[in-house]
Amino acid sequence: MFPAAAKRDGVLPGFRLGLGYTLTYLTLLVLIPLAGMILFTGQMSWSDFWATASSERALASYRVTFGASLGAAAVNALFGLIVAWVLVRYPFPGKRFVDALVDLPFALPTAVAGITLATLYAQNGWIGQHLAKLGVQVAFTPLGIVVALIFVTLPFVVRTLQPVIEDIEAEVEEAAATLGATRWQTFTRVLLPGIFPAWLTGFTLAFSRAIGEFGSVIFIAGNMPLISEITPLLIISKLEQYDILGATALAVVMLVISFVMLLVINLLQWWAANRHTKSRDEDAPADAPGAIAIAGGRP
Amino acid sequence: MSIEIRNISKRFGNFVALDNLSLDIPTGELVALLGPSGCGKTTLLRIIAGMESPDGGNVLFGGEEATHVHARERQVGFVFQHYALFRHMSVFENVAFGLRVRPRKGRPPEAEIRDRVMNLLKLVQLDWLANRYPSQLSGGQRQRIALARALAVEPKVLLLDEPFGALDTKVRKELRRWLRRLHDEMHISSVFVTHDQEEALEVADRVVVMNRGRIEQIGSPDEVYSSPASPFVYQFLGNVNVFHHRMHGCWAEVEREGEAPGAGSIAFVRPHDIDLDAAPISGGMKAVVSHVHRIGPLVRVELEHEAETIEVELTRERAANLELSSGRTVWFKPRQAKVFPTGPTTAPATKQPFLF
Numbered sequence: 001m002f003p004a005a006a007k008r009d010g011v012l013p014g015f016r017l018g019l020g021y022t023l024t025y026l027t028l029l030v031l032i033p034l035a036g037m038i039l040f041t042g043q044m045s046w047s048d049f050w051a052t053a054s055s056e057r058a059l060a061s062y063r064v065t066f067g068a069s070l071g072a073a074a075v076n077a078l079f080g081l082i083v084a085w086v087l088v089r090y091p092f093p094g095k096r097f098v099d100a101l102v103d104l105p106f107a108l109p110t111a112v113a114g115i116t117l118a119t120l121y122a123q124n125g126w127i128g129q130h131l132a133k134l135g136v137q138v139a140f141t142p143l144g145i146v147v148a149l150i151f152v153t154l155p156f157v158v159r160t161l162q163p164v165i166e167d168i169e170a171e172v173e174e175a176a177a178t179l180g181a182t183r184w185q186t187f188t189r190v191l192l193p194g195i196f197p198a199w200l201t202g203f204t205l206a207f208s209r210a211i212g213e214f215g216s217v218i219f220i221a222g223n224m225p226l227i228s229e230i231t232p233l234l235i236i237s238k239l240e241q242y243d244i245l246g247a248t249a250l251a252v253v254m255l256v257i258s259f260v261m262l263l264v265i266n267l268l269q270w271w272a273a274n275r276h277t278k279s280r281d282e283d284a285p286a287d288a289p290g291a292i293a294i295a296g297g298r299p
Numbered sequence: 300m301s302i303e304i305r306n307i308s309k310r311f312g313n314f315v316a317l318d319n320l321s322l323d324i325p326t327g328e329l330v331a332l333l334g335p336s337g338c339g340k341t342t343l344l345r346i347i348a349g350m351e352s353p354d355g356g357n358v359l360f361g362g363e364e365a366t367h368v369h370a371r372e373r374q375v376g377f378v379f380q381h382y383a384l385f386r387h388m389s390v391f392e393n394v395a396f397g398l399r400v401r402p403r404k405g406r407p408p409e410a411e412i413r414d415r416v417m418n419l420l421k422l423v424q425l426d427w428l429a430n431r432y433p434s435q436l437s438g439g440q441r442q443r444i445a446l447a448r449a450l451a452v453e454p455k456v457l458l459l460d461e462p463f464g465a466l467d468t469k470v471r472k473e474l475r476r477w478l479r480r481l482h483d484e485m486h487i488s489s490v491f492v493t494h495d496q497e498e499a500l501e502v503a504d505r506v507v508v509m510n511r512g513r514i515e516q517i518g519s520p521d522e523v524y525s526s527p528a529s530p531f532v533y534q535f536l537g538n539v540n541v542f543h544h545r546m547h548g549c550w551a552e553v554e555r556e557g558e559a560p561g562a563g564s565i566a567f568v569r570p571h572d573i574d575l576d577a578a579p580i581s582g583g584m585k586a587v588v589s590h591v592h593r594i595g596p597l598v599r600v601e602l603e604h605e606a607e608t609i610e611v612e613l614t615r616e617r618a619a620n621l622e623l624s625s626g627r628t629v630w631f632k633p634r635q636a637k638v639f640p641t642g643p644t645t646a647p648a649t650k651q652p653f654l655f
Contacts, residue, residue, distance in 0.1 A: 174379075174383070176385075178349075180371045181400040182400070194386065
């Protein structure tokens with residue numbers, strides 16, 4: 001009706017400046033380094049690249065890196081959900097302290113975490129000696145990598161879920177209860193689908209962080225080629241041998257795999273978040289007057 | 300199924316939500332709990348539903364003790380003010396929820412669930428929305444779906460917490476008439492909470508007026524409006540003019556008839572119970588018109604009388620005949636008044652005198 005008004009950018013000023021800044025920032029910090037890396041690999045011939053990227057040692061390191069990251073993210077998804085749930089739902093003494101504890105892995109230098117965990121889980125460590133009796137060895141095995149990654153990525157799932165769980169309306173649970181649902185049914189059928197997108201976000205964040213983790217892992221992993229060597233470490237060792245091209249080749253492979261996995265998870269998340277709100281403009285909601293037939297209604 | 304509430308008390312910290320309250324709701328009645336916010340009406344409804352447990356007292360369903368029965372076993376349908384629909388489920392699945400969560404033994408087969416849900420959706424006249432999600436519906440549609448969902452489990456009692464409070468006036472009016480018809484068709488007991496006196500008076504068989512955790516009066520809509528049991532009920536239901544006897548010499552008569560001479564009394568007069576005339580009327584009082592508001596079919600006139608403001612409601616026709624305008628001198632005379640003694644006793648005077 002008022003074209004002049006429609007052209008304007010809305011009430012929030014600074015759209016152009018803001019977007020320009022965002023694009024420049026992302027280009028400088030993310031796009032240029034990554035593009036540079038890919039261009040740099042262009043110096044290699046395809047057969048060299050393929051030989052480096054698919055060497056036995058490289059393949060084993062991908063398996064360890066992505067496998068351990070998935071494992072750690074999955075464990076944190078489950079226990080992070082429980083921690084977030086407990087922190088939101090139940091009052092208990094020392095709750096604030098526990099809540100602050102969750103952030104600690106963010107604050108601690110990852111190398112410190114790695115050394116601590118390696119000491120604890122070594123065969124003569126506090127925890128390691130008991131596990132050794134059970135025949136479980138954690139330190140210097142792929143299992144140790146998972147433990148380190150669980151520690152480092154703990155806050156992601158908890159912190160993404162907390163606000164979403166806080167937002168759940170009590171009425172929805174009460175409605176489920178009056179309809180005869182047990183607590184478990186209410187949780188699995190009503191609450192869980194509501195927090196699923198956020199849960200997936202937390203999982204993705206934890207997973208991405210785990211893939212890139214280096215400091216804490218190298219102390220506990222043992223770093224045996226083919227068994228407990230992660231890709232970032234392989235890249236470093238190539239750099240130390242001045243095989244810069246080889247290091248970049250591995251980096252590009254990691255970049256591509258990570259990108260594809262994140263893309264898939266993001267699509268899943270987008271689907272989970274949007275399947276209930278698909279808008280159909282032609283049937284916009286309306287309380288049409290007289291939509292309800294009233295028998296004998298007074299005027 | 301009948302509901303009996305016996306000596307229920309409930310406190311939240313220092314706040315007394317319900318104070319030793321008893322109420323009987325016979326089978327098949329549509330009862331409105333009416334009162335200002337904070338009077339305990341929602342708390343009472345939630346205690347009936349089993350979502351809140353009372354500090355003392357008992358709730359009986361059909362004569363059986365139900366005070367500590369869990370909400371999921373009470374077989375009540377509950378409708379919330381803000382619908383509380385399951386956002387991630389389609390309309391169909393929302394309504395089917397109560398059937399699907401039943402233990403395997405009592406769960407109807409899929410075909411029967413489908414039939415029952417579609418019948419309920421037809422009942423609320425929204426079967427064409429079965430595959431939509433709640434976010435795609437309007438407020439009125441959402442509340443009808445919430446009602447269908449509550450009815451799907453075949454509740455013995457339907458409880459509604461300000462069911463139409465979040466809707467606009469027109470939809471609200473339609474829905475409350477429709478609720479009345481639905482209640483009559485379903486043959487269940489219904490209790491609904493509202494702070495809207497018009498809603499309570501129009502829909503309910505019986506109105507329970509509550510204030511500060513207590514029941515002020517129980518009666519048919521006509522009873523509570525035309526013979527209020529307390530000053531609170533009188534003031535809460537509709538507009539009212541308050542006359543303290545000291546203000547007017549001629550109200551001395553009230554005091555003479557009152558049981559406690561000297562204790563003082565208050566007279567309440569509804570704005571539509573006052574006659575207004577341009578010429579002096581016998582026994583009438585003189586006043587000056589200060590404002591004239593035309594509200595739909597009515598004209599509300601504010602009069603200035605000895606520094607007191609008095610509200611009078613007239614029909615449009617009558618107001619036009621009187622040629623009312625601000626500053627005009629008129630005479631008024633209450634047709635009917637209700638007198639309550641003030642002071643420690645809150646019981647109303649037994650007489651309902653016609654004054655002058």
